[in-house]
Amino acid sequence: MKRVIKIAALVACLLWSPVLALAAERGPVTNLPLPRFVSLKAAEGNVRRGPSLSHRIDWVFKHRNMPLQIVAEHGHWRRVIDRDGAGGWVHYSLLSGSRFxxxxxxxxxxxxxxxxxxxxxxxxxxxxxxxxxxxxxxxxxxxxxxxxxxxxxxxxxxxxxxxxxx
Structure with missing residues (x-):
């Protein structure tokens, strides 16, 4: 009987894993695809170590319209990476859906x-x-x-x- 339950659990996991994988491709805040591309709306944008103003600024993006890839979301914050793979957390108000x-x-x-x-x-x-x-x-x-x-x-x-x- 235990063997039947283990097999049923394994089958259920295999059947549900594609559904879970699809759900993981959407942002928990916006329900938009992850990853996705946006651009820097402002002339400067602070890139922080974590998703809040209390986190340290690691560097500053200084090029308006620079394309960035959003890889995570948390509240009003988006984790982004640039072309070189450098990234951090940026407030969503600094980003635009315009594409570059x-x-x-x-x-x-x-x-x-x-x-x-x-x-x-x-x-x-x-x-x-x-x-x-x-x-x-x-x-x-x-x-x-x-x-x-x-x-x-x-x-x-x-x-x-x-x-x-x-």
Whole structure:
């Protein structure tokens, strides 16, 4: 009888684990997907060791529109990481849902259309922040310092794998 109960418990765990895994992919505060990308709304944002004003400031993000990845939520606080994996807790009021990408390759061409054979309208330096528009599996519409065009998505950080933006 004990063996039957153990087997039933194991089967129940196996059946429930996909459900629990799906539930873990949502933030407990916002019910939005975790992880997800946002941007820094303010020109400066304190990054704290924990989710409250009483926690020490480890450093300060100093680039408006910098893409950040939210990996956890706690009350009004979001745990974020930057492109280099450095992170901490930031108050939600410093973050925006506007989407930006960080150029990862120096002098990346921005094309007129989503085709490497099309006219190059500009080049973007590594580390420049680009406003993201429509994105498909391979290309994103970007705006960089007034230049508008298309860039291969693998040249940017700030998008979830397979994310499509319309």
């Amino acid at each position: 990408g960080l150029i990862e390759e120096d002098m990346s061409p921005i094309y007129k259309t989503a085709d490497t054979g099309s006219l190059i309208v500009a080049h973007a330096e590594m580390g420049v922040v680009a406003r993201l528009g429509q994105c498909d599996k391979y290309w994103c519409r970007v705006t960089v310092d007034g230049a508008k065009g298309w860039m291969p998505r693998e040249k940017m950080w700030g998008l979830m794998p397979g994310e499509i933006r319309e």
